[in-house]
Amino acid sequence: MLAVGLLVSGCSSGGAGPQTAAPSGGGTPGFAAPVVTPLESLPAAVPTALSPYYGQVLAWQPCDEGYECTTFRVPLDYAHPADGDLTLAAVRAPAVPSGSAAPSTAPSGSAGRLPPPRLGSLLLNPGGPGGSAVEYVEGAARTYDAGVRARYDLVGLDPRGVGRSSPVTCLSGERMDAYTAVDISPDDPVEVDALVAAAKEFAEGCRQRAGARLGHLSTVEAARDLDVLRALLGDERLNYVGKSYGTFLGATYAGLFPGRTGRMVLDGAMDPSLDSLAGNRTQAGGFETAWTAFAQDCATHEDCPLGRTGQQAGERLTALFAAIDANPLPTADGTRRLSEAQATTGVIQAMYADFLWPQLRTALADARAGDGTGLLKLSDAYYGREADGSYPNLMFANMAVNCLDLPAPFTGPDDAARAVPEFERTSPRFGRDMAWMALTCTYWPVPATGAPHTVRAAGATPIVVVGTTRDPATPYSWARSLAGQLESGRLLTYDGDGHTAYGRHDACLDGAVNRYLLAGEAPENGTRCGN
Template identity: 70%
Template sequence: MRAVRPHRFLPAVVAAALLLAGCSGGEGTATASPGSSTDGAPPTATPASGSTAATPLQPLPAEIPAALSSYYTQKLTWQPCDDGFECTTFKVPVDYANPSGGDLTLTATRARATGGATRLGSLLLNPGGPGGSAIEYVQATAKSFDPGVRAAYDLVGVDPRGVGESSPVSCLNGDRMDAYTATDITPDDQAETDALVAADKEFAAACQQKSGATLGHVSTVEAARDMDVLRALVGDDKLHYLGKSYGTFLGATYAGLFPGRVGPMVLDGALDPSLDARAGNRGQAGGFETAWAAFAKDCAKRDNCPLGSNEKEIGEQLDAFFRKVDAQPLPTDSGRKLTESLATTGVIQAMYAEFLWPRLRDAFTTAKAGDGTGLLKLSDDYYERSADGTYPNLMSANMAVNCLDLPAPFADPAAARQAVPEFEQASPHFGRDMAWMALACGYWPLKATGAPHTVRAAGSAPIVVVGTTRDPATPYAWSQALAGQLESGRLLTYDGDGHTAYGRRNACIDTAINRYLLGGEAPANGTRCAK
């Protein structure tokens, strides 16, 4: 992931709802992009402005090291769990550079293939995050997958190291997490700046205190190596994989490390691994701006739009509302106050999917009448906060992975403040927030182990990269960039709104992906699907 505190790439609740509700209607049509190649060659990608010089990710040796053989030869014991699913655990080394230095226990679930003799193997799924639970995702969405895919594949989800049920890291919870999420992230003076810094430091210190050595070993590279262990344990020579959002970064990392073991691989809502944290956060700010413009255009057409009758007025009303709630937080039916940061997160949450837009309109209607409950509930959905005030380890893992994967974009408040104008140029409505959110890793107790890089995955099977043109969290340009880096990349475009595309009942996208998963026929590079 590139953005931190609080913005991750895919709320698990939205991922499940997209598949179950099919919020994007329309059959869709496929065309080749004007000027794009349709012979399988990936498009040429231009690195985003602000990215650092990125070197290619180098593959690991094809032969499994002797020191890891005991991990690759474990026997999985699957046990019934949760309404027809099976669950198991397996061991991976805490540190692949020192396999004798201790183990982590990872948990996986599966829905068995329904087709018997037609089974092709296991399809490993990851919904994103980082920090999203693949176990919850599989158990929430398995029945909504195409019947052909369900017949051919065991659908498998493993919570990555540090996440969910796999040796989870822990930071803040309950009242302290409530306070953290409510902290002003657009400081107007020194006192508010000091409060933001103190909150980020408290979060980092709690992570270090509660998570121990695990905190330093939850990088994406390590999680990708764990996936190769699981690939072997389920008996597959090649990895069959579907990753969404941050899951695309995880999948691309696997492909870069193990290109010869790549089977059918779909990367939906892609990240660009060549971007540094500053460029990534700024790019994501632009993605949310694009999504907001789509929401505003839609709202302006409706008689019940609570923010105005044209896009310019709606944007001005949003800014005015943020200023008002910054000065005086709104009451809610929970007794908690809706602060500016919580209101912003509520708006951001609604940008992930069109089916949330009516909720956002209703939330603004009640907020303008002095009740912040609707926006607070959207914010709580984003964080997956339970009604009893507890949180999953989602944001703990999110921060831990992000801060290991890339060096912090800003070392102190002065650097973040200096960057605000360039972020606001990318996103007039969300840029300031996104610049200050990126400060959090500046106080992380561990040095980053990763760096920007490109992924070629030379020699791999075709890898399908799916990009949505108005994706809020993973801008379309990132999918273009990743497809261009991959030697065997095939770019499949969904011309529409929302975060990710597969499983949203667009027949064009779904048919192309299902055909690829079941028969190995990758769509022609540059194929576009209409809404």
């Protein structure tokens, strides 16, 4: 069962003006469009009640190789700071001079070259919601551009409820195995009841284990936590690179604190003006676009198990899913069989990055031959399942944040069934699954605190919004919409496949982002890179 939706070529510059925000509501027949209001900024002055949090002193300690770790406190509820704290964890990769930026060794008084000045901290967030920024920095910091690493401390903060920051948990590993296998395209009332029961079990597990935290894991609260950390780091402005959900977190920060927003890159942008229904439906369309690109590429390889046309590929995938639905496939695990839901999840996982496409071709060929091992491996990777059967808190936090940020789209399974035809028109391959998937928040034990909104961030410095044309998880239309909402938005397009673009070795796009981060030179709105 999927978690609720929402995971080197030339450069040209276009003269397109800002794009207007896409209408919310999604156009699904029988469902009313929500009222979309602008996100209002917070007062510039720090409230007196929050002064103790902004006045903390970070105690950095060595951790792992070359990194420094710390923790700090934030209020559980910013409206009532006296009601208790949460402890958040952060990691820092200190700036390391590159060869060209190394301090001069020339004798005193000579014309030795001085290193360029440090630019402060650059906070990184890999997305999710639920992705650990601490783990991301520890794994990716050394892959960042040498110039960026020389002038910034790279900092990862696990958002509240995530990773090492007062994490939420909901189910045991055994129950998560069962949850991931539940049919998300029910064919009869019995399967509908099983899907509803799984959603209720997940929600109840979160309620029992998370307690009061469950009502205070919203993106607005996480953005306010970012501002506390910005102050504790000694930075006047927040410099930030966010990917996927990290773009929503970053845009929220910019909307709340436009005067404290520094150099901000939002890669694989989400559209805050969409409600949950429209978000899930358009995301289904993104995966359909990615599937079409995969099928076209697959047809060029001799080992493609899906035929030589898009129609053949779609028909064979549909037939495979139906066969697995009727008879789950054995796997090398021995005790676990591949369900239709896990097969679907496996295919979706491979849409996130085109380097996974060869693995998917092999997994699909094996599944057609009766072996579900490859697709189950991809499905397990989506959920982060470990070899010992344990799961990280990624999907628990994902659900908790999403169900707080937007009201549930459905009141029950009848609504989900009514939405299926429109979802299937958007995505013949994945629409049905993603319509039923949107049922999850219906049973959430705490009410949503957020709503669809636009983000203007009036007065903020240029904000670079990166969109990939065939991004499966954050469709390109979302980047166009967000860039158009932001008063200072600059749309930077990557014409290519996969989820997010910065750091994937496209010289044009990486160069544009790095120039912005290092020199403050934002790309012209409408710049295009890639194929």
